[in-house]
Amino acid sequence: MDAIELVAIPDLVLPPKFKMPEFESLTGPASRWYNQLSRAQVRSWKDLASSFLNQYKHMIDMIPDRITLQNMEMRSDETLLFLITVFVLDLIAFGLAVAAEQTRSTANIVKDSEINYNYCVYDSDIATSYGVGAFLLLMGSQALIMLASRCFCCGKALNPTGSRTWAVILFIFCWLFFLVAEICLVAGSVRNAYHTKYRTIFGEQPPSCETVRKGVFGAGAAFIFLTAIVNKLYYICYSDATENKHSL
Structure with a gap:
């Protein structure tokens, strides 16, 4: 078999000392595409190039242009x-939660001036403010x-990828840790703000402060x-699954 029989271009004139490329290196879809070309389709090198571009035009469309790359970089910076x-x-x-734990109120049993009654005296309630502040800030970060x-x-369905699977798992744990944290902060703030009001007569059982x-x-x-770690991992996995969907 000579060189002319290896190509679909008729009346091909090869220059002196032309070394025939190894067409056997084409494998898979590229080899099948080349072998199915007919002489009616390809009459010149220009026809071969046009046929090649038409066949693999979708590969060119998949390559991101400069604007797309810039937008991707901007999204990364925004993320x-x-x-x-x-x-x-x-x-x-x-x-704030750590500060609330360290400054939670304490109470002492005190006798009145006439030593007739016992009652509770509490120190500062600043821990309640710390607890409420932590509650609101955590709620804000979760909302964001x-x-x-x-x-x-509520968004569009994502393609079934590993990132989406992890996003589902982390989404569940994110809300679980968030709810437990909020319950602890609310319970602590309410309890810290509660003060025993009643008094007992001297000699009776002292009040339980x-x-x-x-x-x-x-x-x-x-x-x-835990919530701070998991919600960020969730958002990263969700963003990755979203980008994978847009790239398909």
């Missing part, structure tokens, strides 16, 4: 800025994550920490 903002909110909420991801279930238990705000801080 990073968004995650930093949410992280700052979570960090402040964590700090859910709005950005359209609460996962109710205070928030140690560790309630601490548990809230721990679950804030």
Whole structure:
């Protein structure tokens, strides 16, 4: 078989010392496409080039242009800025919860001036303010994550990829940790603000000065920490699944 029989171009004139390329290197779809070309379709090198471009034009369309790359870079910068903002909110909420645990109110039993009654005297209620602040900041960060991801279930369906699977799992744990943290903060704030009002007559059983238990705000801080990690991982997986859907 000579060189002319290897191509679909009739009346091909090869220059002196022309080395025939190894067409056997074509495999798979490219080889099948080349072998099915007929002489009616390809009469010159220009026809061959046009046929090749028409066959693989979709590959050119898949290559991102400069504007697309710039938009992708902008989205990456916006995502990073968004995650930093949410992280700052979570960090402040964590700090407030820790401060609430350390400054939770205590009470002492005191006798009145005439030594007729026993009653409870409480110190500062600043821990209640810390707990409420942590509650609101954590709620704000969670709301930002859910709005950005359209609460996962309100947006368009994502393609079944590993990122989507992880996004579903992390979405569930994100809400679980968030709810536990909020319950701890609310319970601690309400309990810390409650003061025993009644008095007892001297000689009777002294009043039980109710205070928030140690560790309630601490548990809230721990679950804030877990929520801060999981909600960002969830958003990253969701964003990755969204980008994969748009690239298909």
